[in-house]
Amino acid sequence: MARILLVDDEKDVGRTYELMLENHGFDVDYFNDPTMALEHFKPNLYDLTILDIKMPDPNGFKLYDQLKSRDSKMKTLFITALNSVESYNTENKKVYPLMGQRHFIKKPVSMDQLLGQVYSLLVPEEENDQVI
Secondary structure (H helix, E strand, O other), X not given: OOEEEEEOOOHHHHHHHHHHHHHOOOEEEEEOOHHHHHHHOOOOOOOEEEEEOXXXXXXXXXXXXXXXXXXXXXXXXXXXXXXXXXXXXXHHHHHHHXXXXXXXXXXXXXXXXXXXXXXXXXXXXXXXXXXX
């Protein structure tokens, strides 16, 4: 069972994602406070982190930097309601190469979109077609 760290400051949205993922067999640690997520983070514990971008300090990109410095192998999926991440330009430049189609998803997120992205990050490419 894959373990996921989920951080979204919107409680209803975060809880919905948490339930979706748990209903599909994932073990999820959900935090609506990015600072609390950072305090409870343990390296090499999570198979995937799912981070909202627009949150109170630290925002999703800053949180990513802090988590990544503790676990360099961490895989991350960014979720945001923003149409553009240009307002986070400084942080964006640090993670932009990782923000391809498989690492960035726009809200609102359907269950199929979320699960598709999660599986694409957790399952090796050659097995992806068999999962979904």
